[in-house]
Amino acid sequence: LDGFERWWDQSGTPRIAVTQNWDGNRLNLTLRQRTPPTPGQPKKRPFLIPLAVGLLDPDGTQIADTEILELKSETGSWIFESGHGWTATDAHLDGPVTRTDDTPVLSANRDFSAPVILERQMSEAERLTVLAHDTNLFNRWEAGRLLAKEELAKMATSGSEPSRAYIGALGRLLSDDSLDPAFRAAALDLPSEEDLLRTVRDEGQVPDPMRIHDLRQAMRTAISERLEDTFSRMFREMEVPGPYSHDAKDAGRRALRLTSLSALVRVEGPGPAREVFAEADNMTETLGALRTLVRADEAEEALATFFDRWKDDPNVLDKWFSIQILEAGPGTALAAARKLTTHPLFNWKTPNRFRAVIGAFAATMSAFHHPSGAGYELVADWLARLDPVNPQIAARTATAFETRHLFDAERQIMMDKVLKRLLKSPSRDLGEIVTRILDG
Structure with missing residues (x-):
């Protein structure tokens, strides 16, 4: 456990800079950690950081299962070769990330194995690959969150619509019945207004909260319109029959159904939400439908009904x-x-x-x-x-x-x-x- 004690006696969140190089046969990877100064601790010692990593082909096929790379000093490097896995090396990389069309996609910090901030360059294509194909659900969720931020930034600067590639990846995720419905619902949620606001500020710009709100709404509408058929199918298929149960499986189905309901109301109007509100036999669906009606500014009657009952x-x-x-x-x-x-x-x-x-x-x-x-x-x-x-x-x-x-x-x-x-x-x-x- 040598090195782990620093997680208790040092404050701050480590930042991990990722550098990689692919020569067609081997992937060289270098990780460098730094922790910004905090009051009373101007200089930080290296943490012991267990970073769970995997590798995907550009087409999304996993070529390396999850493995823990232990970063024990300020800098650590490894080489990956097919059939041999990861091997530590003293040859550290410098300079920017280099990649070609066949460069494997690094899936790093799987399952949030370490509470760190990754500083790495990833192309839109790489993030889309992770979102659509990664076997690790945390990294799929994180890729979707970062892609959403990038799409919102492009919408803000160019006035463009969200890219078809991004919404297409969301559509494949939404319709993937092998995935837990609860995960699909969470992955479709956009970053919060405060999260986006801080991101804008971190990039050296002054955020406009009204503009951020409007952009999030525009993106939600664009996603709802382009995936209307899929949301409609999910809304029907995720209905939970029989008596109410609070088990995880049924809760996940209700979550995805309510996510789909919210999208449908943006396209079709408040009718579906009114039906769910009237027929719901549990508080989850009642409140979910009520939230959707408030967002649509069509909740006056439902609010009165809810108040009279509760x-x-x-x-x-x-x-x-x-x-x-x-x-x-x-x-x-x-x-x-x-x-x-x-x-x-x-x-x-x-x-x-x-x-x-x-x-x-x-x-x-x-x-x-x-x-x-x-x-x-x-x-x-x-x-x-x-x-x-x-x-x-x-x-x-x-x-x-x-x-x-x-x-x-x-x-x-x-x-x-x-x-x-x-x-x-x-x-x-x-x-x-x-x-x-x-x-x-």
């Missing part, structure tokens, strides 16, 4: 409150939050109810960071009101402002204004959080 169950009613905000568009979410704070059952002194409305709104990136600044005002007003009653929840909710440094100067000025207002007479808890945010 108004005496506080835990379920919290869902009713939060869904109306979390699933709405930026402008609609702001209006919904304002309206819900006037509802007779908005017991704001109850932590869960406060989180269901104000916490949910603060977590909705495009609505909270609306260019008008109205989202900041709404949250700050309620923090000031809650602080004398429950300073812990007020302080925790105020951490929504911790992302202020990611945004443009105008949004930062508006956030600073409301945060400084909260410092007039705050509790110790809220004052500590707000001061730290402003100083940061």
Whole structure:
């Protein structure tokens, strides 16, 4: 276990730079680790990093099963030869990745074998190969997530539609009956708005949360339209007959059915979601259909029905409150939050109810960071009101402002204004959080 103790006594996330070279017969691989400085630890010692790797042919056929490569020092190198597997070597590679049309595709950090960040160059074709064919589900999911980010970036810069190759790969994954339905549902989900926002910032650009929201919606619509027939088939085939069961198999089928329902409503309108809502005999499908109707702005009747049935169950009613905000568009979410704070059952002194409305709104990136600044005002007003009653929840909710440094100067000025207002007479808890945010 020598070297593993550093995972306990050193902070920070290691970054692994990947360099490889294919000469037609052998693949040379060099891994270099570095961990950025953290407070009190300006210089890091190498971690012992077990990296699970496999290899695929460019056509997706696996040519090397999963094997653990142990990176014990700052730099480690290996050579792969067919029939011999991986062999450690002292010959380290320098320079960029070199590849040809027949270069094997490296499937690295399978099953997230090490909590590291990989820094590597992968072509779109390589990511598509991993998404469509890798035997490791984690890496297929990760490839899809990175491809989605790349497609969204291209849409933002060129105004183009998502590529047919990307959506085609999603379609093959969606229709692959050998895959767990739960995995297919997860793999079709796009990166969150906050994830995309941080990615844009990491690339040195100033993110626009409204633009990110619109691009995600445009991509969802494009995927739904191009894969409509497949989503329609999945919606029918994933219906779970018989009495409700909470086992993993049935839960996965319900997840994929609801994913398909969401896509169909974008193309066909709210009819299918209304039918599922009316016929559902379990909370998963009831809430799934309700979320879809809220996203389509067609939920008024369903929301009233749900409220009448569950108004005496506080835990379920919290869902009713939060869904109306979390699933709405930026402008609609702001209006919904304002309206819900006037509802007779908005017991704001109850932590869960406060989180269901104000916490949910603060977590909705495009609505909270609306260019008008109205989202900041709404949250700050309620923090000031809650602080004398429950300073812990007020302080925790105020951490929504911790992302202020990611945004443009105008949004930062508006956030600073409301945060400084909260410092007039705050509790110790809220004052500590707000001061730290402003100083940061």
